Amino acid sequence: MIPLTAELSARAGRAFAAEGFAAELGSVQASDRPDLAQFQCNGALAAAKAAKANPRAIAEKIAVHLKADPLFSKIEIAGPGFINLDVTDAALAQRVSAMASDARLGAPETGKGKKLVIDFGGPNVAKPMHVGHLRSAIIGDSLQKLFRANGWDVVSDVHLGDWGLQMGQLISEIDHRGIAPEYFDANSSGPYPEQSPVTMDDLEDIYPAASAACKADPARLEEARLATAELQAGRAGYRALWKHFVTVSEYGLTREYASLGVRFDLWKGEAAVDHLIAPMIDDLKARGLAEMSEGALVIPVAEPADKKEMPPLILLKSDGAVLYGTTDLATIIDRVQTQNPDFILYVVDQRQHGHFEQVFRASKKAGLNGHAGLEHAGFGTMNGIDGKPFKTREGGVLKLYDLIAMATEEAGKRLAEQGLAEEYPAEERAAIAKIVGIASIKFADLSNHRISNYIFDLSRFTRFEGKTGPYLQYAAVRIQSILRKAEAERYASAAPVVRSPEERRLALLLLSTTEAMEGAEFKRAPNILCDFAFTLAQEFSRFYAEHHIMSESDAELRAARLGLCALTLRTLSKVLDLLGIEIPARM
Numbered sequence: 001m002i003p004l005t006a007e008l009s010a011r012a013g014r015a016f017a018a019e020g021f022a023a024e025l026g027s028v029q030a031s032d033r034p035d036l037a038q039f040q041c042n043g044a045l046a047a048a049k050a051a052k053a054n055p056r057a058i059a060e061k062i063a064v065h066l067k068a069d070p071l072f073s074k075i076e077i078a079g080p081g082f083i084n085l086d087v088t089d090a091a092l093a094q095r096v097s098a099m100a101s102d103a104r105l106g107a108p109e110t111g112k113g114k115k116l117v118i119d120f121g122g123p124n125v126a127k128p129m130h131v132g133h134l135r136s137a138i139i140g141d142s143l144q145k146l147f148r149a150n151g152w153d154v155v156s157d158v159h160l161g162d163w164g165l166q167m168g169q170l171i172s173e174i175d176h177r178g179i180a181p182e183y184f185d186a187n188s189s190g191p192y193p194e195q196s197p198v199t200m201d202d203l204e205d206i207y208p209a210a211s212a213a214c215k216a217d218p219a220r221l222e223e224a225r226l227a228t229a230e231l232q233a234g235r236a237g238y239r240a241l242w243k244h245f246v247t248v249s250e251y252g253l254t255r256e257y258a259s260l261g262v263r264f265d266l267w268k269g270e271a272a273v274d275h276l277i278a279p280m281i282d283d284l285k286a287r288g289l290a291e292m293s294e295g296a297l298v299i300p301v302a303e304p305a306d307k308k309e310m311p312p313l314i315l316l317k318s319d320g321a322v323l324y325g326t327t328d329l330a331t332i333i334d335r336v337q338t339q340n341p342d343f344i345l346y347v348v349d350q351r352q353h354g355h356f357e358q359v360f361r362a363s364k365k366a367g368l369n370g371h372a373g374l375e376h377a378g379f380g381t382m383n384g385i386d387g388k389p390f391k392t393r394e395g396g397v398l399k400l401y402d403l404i405a406m407a408t409e410e411a412g413k414r415l416a417e418q419g420l421a422e423e424y425p426a427e428e429r430a431a432i433a434k435i436v437g438i439a440s441i442k443f444a445d446l447s448n449h450r451i452s453n454y455i456f457d458l459s460r461f462t463r464f465e466g467k468t469g470p471y472l473q474y475a476a477v478r479i480q481s482i483l484r485k486a487e488a489e490r491y492a493s494a495a496p497v498v499r500s501p502e503e504r505r506l507a508l509l510l511l512s513t514t515e516a517m518e519g520a521e522f523k524r525a526p527n528i529l530c531d532f533a534f535t536l537a538q539e540f541s542r543f544y545a546e547h548h549i550m551s552e553s554d555a556e557l558r559a560a561r562l563g564l565c566a567l568t569l570r571t572l573s574k575v576l577d578l579l580g581i582e583i584p585a586r587m
């Protein structure tokens with residue numbers, strides 16, 4: 001489907017061309033003043049500037065052409081030469097019907113024939129998840145769904161942090177505890193037991209202890225460093241232990257992400273590119289791109305135009321261990337080889353922006369990313385009321401389970417307050433509370449621009465009034481229930497008609513779905529979809545308040561209105577799905 005604004009731009013463009021101006025001047029957008037007109041075209045002002053002519057006179061000439069076009073019901077010139085345009089109700093109705101019979105529901109095809117690798121999640125093996133990982137999951141999941149809907153071939157990768165110092169810390173802590181001595185015999189090369197010597201619960205206890213020991217005692221830190229370097233160098237017992245850590249953690253992480261409804265195509269990690277690191281480093285050295293600096297091997301990435309200091313990317317520390325810049329670089333090589341993407345998007349905390357700048361520069365300098373574009377889509381932090389990154393009540397670890405439980409409890413209270421889901425079986429009520437709780441968190445996270453920080457406030461997020469997830473879920477449930485009743489009455493549904501101001505506004509909004517999805521993709525900004533969904537729910541409410549639907553006695557009119565209800569519901573459900581929000585069957 002061609003978006004309505006594109007169709008109008010083409011028509012206005014032809015008018016400009018007929019008057020000897022560039023067709024691009026005919027660009028038409030939704031009006032800034034919806035009280036005056038549906039659309040506007042500002043091209044006459046630009047044309048006048050270039051031709052040193054009077055903009056109103058040019059607008060008059062363009063208007064003559066447009067007035068002859070039966071698509072428009074109104075062409076007016078305003079102020080210095082803005083052209084205001086309205087489209088006929090019949091044309092709106094016709095395009096709304098076309099949208100209703102489009103399986104893609106007006107989604108743009110910006111990604112046709114293109115492939116995207118999206119890197120998000122980034123949790124670390126054995127280390128607790130923090131709010132940054134939660135935001136990465138919510139924002140990254142929405143972006144992966146949006147790009148897919150827009151026709152991109154998308155591959156998402158959780159990119160586990162599984163190759164850093166925390167691995168050496170765990171290994172040396174296990175050594176100290178004497179838990180699994182068979183892995184520490186330097187002369188042995190296995191085989192090692194299939195069964196992990198530690199469980200997830202053990203790791204949750206061992207990691208903080210290991211980390212504290214390394215902070216308190218430089219000798220312990222040195223041991224952990226050495227263990228990390230030996231692990232990376234291939235010491236058999238350490239590799240075997242590492243494998244157990246990863247398997248045990250992956251199992252737990254998969255469950256946590258699943259509880260949030262987030263899935264990844266690939267569960268690769270930093271270590272997955274271990275075999276690419278040595279050849280990459282040899283190549284970078286051979287081409288004179290890598291050099292020694294203070295005992296470390298680095299790629300300088302500073303550029304003359306830099307306003308801030310840009311440190312080199314460290315490839316190898318003096319002990320030979322790699323950092324995650326090294327694995328990020330090797331991962332680019334891996335992705336180009338195995339996926340050949342047009343684009344790689346990293347959805348990671350904005351505080352890592354400098355890191356990605358270093359990695360991208362190094363990659364481009366060495367030509368590692370080929371034709372693939374590289375971009376960091378950063379995000380701010382979710383803060384507690386104290387203004388610091390959110391922690392759970394106990395102060396520490398953020399467990400998605402706990403967070404979801406908190407949100408579910410709060411949502412349950414809200415449902416009761418509203419008298420919703422009251423007489424449903426307890427099991428269904430609990431399921432609804434969970435769906436509403438998760439929607440509260442996701443919508444609150446996505447509705448601000450991703451770069452903004454925001455404050456975690458469950459009592460605000462779970463409200464049924466205002467711009468919240470529950471409000472939108474309720475709006476969708478209400479339309480579902482209208483349509484269910486209509487079905488029970490065997491009322492027919494038909495192509496929508498557009499006659500009243502409310503129908504007109506709803507139709508115009510539905511027809512702008514394409515632009516909302518395009519805009520959200522271009523800016524990597526799910527908040528644009530949140531605004532769209534919220535406006536849609538509000539416009540529907542206005543329509544619903546002013547029109548009889550079930551009680552309409554004219555069967556044809558009723559069918560047309562039911563058709564508009566059905567398209568609104570499909571559109572709202574689809575946009576909520578792009579935000580990762582589920583709609584309960586009833587509430």
Ligand code: ARG
Nearest residue numbers: 119122123124159161328348
């Ligand atoms: N694991 C890192 C963390 O928890 C994030 C890694 C970012 N790099 C990446 N390619 N995703 O902070």
